Amino acid sequence: MPTGFGREFHTQYQKCEWENAEYKGRDFQDALYDKVSDRVARITFNRPEKRNAFSDRMFEDAFAGLHQANDDPDVKVVIIRGAGICFGAGHELSSPEGEDSPPIHPNNNPTMVDYYGFERRRCTKWETITDFPKLTIAQVHGHCIGASQMFASCCDLIIATEDAQFGIRGFGNLHHGITDWPIWPLWSNKAYAGHAISETSGKEAAELGFINKAVPQEQLEEETIKWAEKLANLPSDAVTITKEWINGSLDITGVGSAQWSHFILHLGIQYVHFRPYEVNLYKAKRDKGLKGFMKERAINATPDSAPKK
Amino acid sequence: MSYKTITYEKKDGIGYITLNRPEKLNAIDDMMLEELDAALALAEPDLEVKVVVIKGAGQAFSVGQDLSGVGTSEVILDPRESISMKNQLEAERRRNRRWEYIFHLAKPTIAQVHGYCLGAGCSLAMVCDITIASEDATFGDPMIRMGLLPGNPLWIWLVGIKKTKELLYSGAYLTAAEAEQFALINKVVPADKLEEAVFRLAKGISLLPGDGLATCKDGINSVMEARGIGEAWRFTNEMQLIMQHRNKEPGEFNFFEVRDKKGLEAAIEERDTPFKDFP
Numbered sequence: 001m002p003t004g005f006g007r008e009f010h011t012q013y014q015k016c017e018w019e020n021a022e023y024k025g026r027d028f029q030d031a032l033y034d035k036v037s038d039r040v041a042r043i044t045f046n047r048p049e050k051r052n053a054f055s056d057r058m059f060e061d062a063f064a065g066l067h068q069a070n071d072d073p074d075v076k077v078v079i080i081r082g083a084g085i086c087f088g089a090g091h092e093l094s095s096p097e098g099e100d101s102p103p104i105h106p107n108n109n110p111t112m113v114d115y116y117g118f119e120r121r122r123c124t125k126w127e128t129i130t131d132f133p134k135l136t137i138a139q140v141h142g143h144c145i146g147a148s149q150m151f152a153s154c155c156d157l158i159i160a161t162e163d164a165q166f167g168i169r170g171f172g173n174l175h176h177g178i179t180d181w182p183i184w185p186l187w188s189n190k191a192y193a194g195h196a197i198s199e200t201s202g203k204e205a206a207e208l209g210f211i212n213k214a215v216p217q218e219q220l221e222e223e224t225i226k227w228a229e230k231l232a233n234l235p236s237d238a239v240t241i242t243k244e245w246i247n248g249s250l251d252i253t254g255v256g257s258a259q260w261s262h263f264i265l266h267l268g269i270q271y272v273h274f275r276p277y278e279v280n281l282y283k284a285k286r287d288k289g290l291k292g293f294m295k296e297r298a299i300n301a302t303p304d305s306a307p308k309k
Numbered sequence: 310m311s312y313k314t315i316t317y318e319k320k321d322g323i324g325y326i327t328l329n330r331p332e333k334l335n336a337i338d339d340m341m342l343e344e345l346d347a348a349l350a351l352a353e354p355d356l357e358v359k360v361v362v363i364k365g366a367g368q369a370f371s372v373g374q375d376l377s378g379v380g381t382s383e384v385i386l387d388p389r390e391s392i393s394m395k396n397q398l399e400a401e402r403r404r405n406r407r408w409e410y411i412f413h414l415a416k417p418t419i420a421q422v423h424g425y426c427l428g429a430g431c432s433l434a435m436v437c438d439i440t441i442a443s444e445d446a447t448f449g450d451p452m453i454r455m456g457l458l459p460g461n462p463l464w465i466w467l468v469g470i471k472k473t474k475e476l477l478y479s480g481a482y483l484t485a486a487e488a489e490q491f492a493l494i495n496k497v498v499p500a501d502k503l504e505e506a507v508f509r510l511a512k513g514i515s516l517l518p519g520d521g522l523a524t525c526k527d528g529i530n531s532v533m534e535a536r537g538i539g540e541a542w543r544f545t546n547e548m549q550l551i552m553q554h555r556n557k558e559p560g561e562f563n564f565f566e567v568r569d570k571k572g573l574e575a576a577i578e579e580r581d582t583p584f585k586d587f588p
Contacts (some may be wrong), residue, residue, distance in 0.1 A: 015403060070395075112520035116415040116527075117354055131402075133395045237394035241550075244398060248543050256539035260531060 016128035017121075018070070021063035031061035032083075033068055036225055039076045039232035041069040045148075048084025053092035054147050056099045059125070062151075066132055076232035076239070078132070079224055080155055081139040082148070087164070090146025093281075094290050101147070115267045123263035129154035131247060133240045135231050139224040140164045140202065141217060156243065158211035159224045164202035166210070310351075314341040316366075317348040322515030323508075324348075324358035328430075331367025336375035337429045339383040342407065353414055359515035359522065361414070362507055363437060364421035365430075370446070373428020377573055378565070384429065387565050388456070388553050397553060401460075401546040408461065409542055412436040413530055415523045417514050421507040422446045423500060427482070432461045438526065440494040441510065442485045443503040448493055451480035454580045455564040458552040462541035466533065468493050479587055 023033070032044040043065035045052035052058070062080075069078045082088050091101035100122050110118070129136070129151065138144075138152035140160035145167050152158050152166075160166075206214035215223045231239075247255075274280040279300045284293035316327045326348045328335040335341075352358045365371050374385045386392065386400060411418065411433070420434035422442040428450050434440045442448075450459040459480070464473040468491040476483065485497040498506045514522065557563065568576035 016399075019399075111356065112523045113354060113356070113415045116523060120413075133398060240395045240398060241547075244543075244547060248540070248547065251540040251543055252537070256543070257531075257534045257537075260534045260539065264527065264531065 016131070017125040018063035018066040018128055018132070021060050021067050023064040023068035023071075026061070026064050028061050028064070030055060030058035031065055033061075033065035035075070036079065037229065037232075038074045040079060040225065040228040041065070041072065041075045041077070042079040042081065043069075045080075045082040045088055048082075050092060051086055051089035051143065052082040052084065052148065053089045054101050055092050055095050056101070059100070063125075066129070069134060070132070075134060076234070076236060077135045077137060077228040079137050079139050079228055080151065081224075082141070086142025087138070087140040087144040087152065088148025089143055090148050093285075093293075112267075119263045119267045123259065123266055126150055126154050127259060131244075133243070134236070135228075135239060135243070137224055137228055137231075139220060140166075140211070141220055143167075152211075157227065158205075159213045159215065159220065159227060160202035160205065160211050161217045161220050162201065162203040162214045163217070164205070164214070165199050166202070166205050167199040310347055312344045312348070314338070315344045315348060317351065319352070319355070319358050321512065322357065322359045323511045324352040324355070324361040326352070326361060326363045328363070328365040328371050331365075333372075333375065334369045334425060335365040335367065335371040335430065336377075337371055337373065337384055337433075338375040338377075338380045340380060341375075342383055346407070349411065349414060353416060356519060358416065359517065359519055360417045360419060360511045362419045362421055362511055363433065364507075365423070369424030369430075370420070370422040370426040370434065371430025372425045373430045373450075376564075376568065376577070378568065385457075386553060389565055394550060394554075397550055398546060401549045404549075405460070405542045405546055408432055408436045409539075412463075413527075415526070416519065417522055417526060419507055419511055419514075421503060422448075422485075422494070423503055428452060428459075432463075435461060435463045435467065435493070439510065441496050441498065441503065441507050442488065442494050443500040444485050444497055445500055446485040446488070446494075446497070447482045448485070448488045449476060449480065449482035451482075451580070453477060454480040454562075454584065456552075456557065456561060458545070458549045460545045460549050462538060462545050465541070466536065466538060467491075480584060481587065 028046075030045070030047050032046050034042050034044070036042050043062050045058060045062065047053065047055070047058055066078065069075045093101070095101040100118075136155040136157070138155040138158045138160075140152055140158055141164055142161075143165045144152055144160070145165070149166050149168065200208070200210070202211065202214040205211040213223065213227075274283070279293070279297050281293060284296050288296065312329070315329050316325075318325050326345065328337075328341065328345075330336060330338075330341065349361070352361050375381045376385065378387065383400070383403070386397065392400075417439070418437040420437035420440040422434050422440060423446055424443075426434050426442070426446055426448050431448050431450055434448070450461065450464075452459040459477045464477065468476070472491050475481070483491070483493065485494070488494045489497045496506070562580065564576055564580055567579055571579075
């Protein structure tokens with residue numbers, strides 16, 4: 001008897017998640033792959049009408065791009081960017097049931113073992129971006145929210161426009177919700193999580209040390225490619241080893257354990273009981289639709305307008 | 310799925326994975342790893358399986374990595390092969406992630422060990438939650454004798470740093486009684502009682518709710534994470550990388566050269582002879 005609720009169960013990580021995404025013969029749609037030059041590859045999130053919100057297909061296409069960049073011996077650096085008006089709006093909350101992005105509805109009544117299969121896959125795929133053996137640069141403009149910010153955080157470098165907007169929404173109301181990500185406090189001891197919950201501009205983020213550089217919109221592409229080409233001068237194996245050393249050192253500061261507890265807490269948050277005055281994603285979505293939920297969340301996230309207890 | 314190198318069956322809430330290359334003392338080759346993955350992927354989400362027992366057919370649990378060099382690129386990398394740091398790092402990650410995956414499998418696992426339990430076979434027994442062995446069992450990892458890294462960080466957590474160093478510097482083996490004494494295994498029983506002892510334990514575990522077992526296991530394993538085992542796996546990858554690329558000393562025993570010239574048995578003989586009276 002297989003486990004409960006009809007999702008793919010998969011916890012084995014002998015391969016990286018991106019190694020499982022085949023690029024040969026792929027029709028890249030929701031994320032595009034191209035080469036800026038011999039040494040620099042580029043992945044473009046390509047659902048501009050959905051503000052590049054993550055569907056399973058977008059993840060797969062993007063991961064196939066990483067896979068292709070990995071296998072291409074000429075490629076030294078990969079740039080990640082978004083098409084349209086922003087880098088990305090995070091997980092798509094209106095994805096069909098059964099995709100990784102939407103939270104699991106409690107009515108599915110999954111077992112703990114189901115959750116392990118689901119959460120380990122969902123959370124561990126971020127680690128495989130962090131540990132990608134070539135250099136990655138996120139080129140961020142416009143909104144970079146939730147899962148999109150996580151994707152950017154997992155890249156080695158972030159270069160953003162000054163007016164880019166980083167942030168995490170979750171359930172709103174100063175609640176990390178289901179998009180908690182344990183590593184941002186580590187990028188800078190000034191960028192504590194409490195700050196990152198609210199929206200942070202590219203300029204502020206650069207001052208906090210959370211990203212590497214903020215530039216005016218019209219210089220973003222040029223600046224990112226300039227960095228990529230410079231970094232591409234480094235010897236590949238030296239970069240691989242150095243990156244592994246840095247990431248390994250971060251592990252010793254506790255990132256590995258933080259990621260571990262991240263997916264356990266992710267699992268735990270599925271059992272949250274909402275108080276009557278709190279925004280309940282499932283209930284709000286059921287009663288008022290996704291837009292209704294977002295509106296309610298926005299009102300609640302603004303301290304002055306939150307309903308009194 | 311039909312397996313060639315293992316068998317998988319489930320009975321009374323217990324999943325049995327049997328390493329099944331008895332003519333090779335269950336030496337682990339690429340296909341066995343693949344089939345082990347497949348069987349565990351079946352067992353883990355199967356709500357009818359409360360606990361997984363891993364054992365070996367024939368005379369031994371497993372002698373470890375298949376050293377023949379045929380169908381073993383995933384199991385052991387020949388240091389003579391020129392391979393980029395990046396590709397090798399990926400291979401090491403896959404290897405250690407497999408051990409981590411089994412270690413964290415969302416249900417209890419028991420290794421039922423008899424005879425040789427060496428190298429990767431020993432790692433397999435170590436990543437199981439519980440190891441029960443018969444009196445004739447032998448544990449150890451002789452990789453250092455081939456100039457390779459005995460890369461399982463769990464040794465340090467299980468038997469302590471002094472014993473780990475003694476064993477891994479020398480490639481020496483432990484008897485079942487010693488393994489029990491140093492907490493590498495849970496319990497040693499007479500050979501004719503092994504099957505029964507494992508069954509009684511597995512049966513007992515199988516009476517408990519699967520969700521409770523998964524959560525309990527994760528609670529215990531998260532303490533291991535907090536003590537750094539996750540980071541240790543990663544650094545094992547790196548150490549394996551360095552070990553593989555180091556320059557050989559002049560006149561250093563080269564297992565792979567000897568194997569290709571004189572055959573596998575002669576190479577193992579030559580590998581182990583200098584250590585006959587050691588420690």
